[in-house]
Amino acid sequence: MSTWFKSSKTGNATSGTKTAEDPPRRTPTDSSYYDCHGVVNHVKDPNARSWHYARDVRAQVQAAGPPASSPAKGRYPSDYWNHGNEVPNLSVPKPYMHVPINPGQTKPFQRPTPSGAHRAVYNDNDRAKVDVIYHDPNKPIPAGSKFRPFSKADYVPKASTAAATHQPARR
Numbered sequence: 001m002s003t004w005f006k007s008s009k010t011g012n013a014t015s016g017t018k019t020a021e022d023p024p025r026r027t028p029t030d031s032s033y034y035d036c037h038g039v040v041n042h043v044k045d046p047n048a049r050s051w052h053y054a055r056d057v058r059a060q061v062q063a064a065g066p067p068a069s070s071p072a073k074g075r076y077p078s079d080y081w082n083h084g085n086e087v088p089n090l091s092v093p094k095p096y097m098h099v100p101i102n103p104g105q106t107k108p109f110q111r112p113t114p115s116g117a118h119r120a121v122y123n124d125n126d127r128a129k130v131d132v133i134y135h136d137p138n139k140p141i142p143a144g145s146k147f148r149p150f151s152k153a154d155y156v157p158k159a160s161t162a163a164a165t166h167q168p169a170r171r
Helices: 056-062
Strands: 033-035 052-053 097-100 118-123 128-135 149-153 154-156
Touching: 033 056, 052 056, 056 118, 056 128
Parallel strands: none
Antiparallel strands: 033 052, 033 154, 097 118, 118 128, 128 149
């Protein structure tokens, strides 16, 4: 198993699944957000979380630089080489670009910050449309790869004040 995606209980990984001690889901909410199904961006980060405000993700995508001129590993923004085949229902049109997400920030990802498990996927010609994906620790590592496949995060719209309920957010 890759050390990048072990459970957060080990304390030795960069990304993983939140433990049972985590706080309950935020519901209802007055802000839209992306829910990464309990998979935190960095398990070594004591403030790691498994969700991102949609406004932060959109701001990071808008502020991200031009696509990397070289496909060298670790350069972002970069082409999303998986072409969406392993992540069903992406809403953005091809060609896909992707960039790591900085939790709780509007500034775009830059090295030497570790990239973590969460990515924003977008088309460079229309950065207003964004999906969030994450390396899924519940999926096996494919042959010939070092990383787990991606899954798509749920977009959870903000609750309107007229329709706010105390029902859990959709999963």
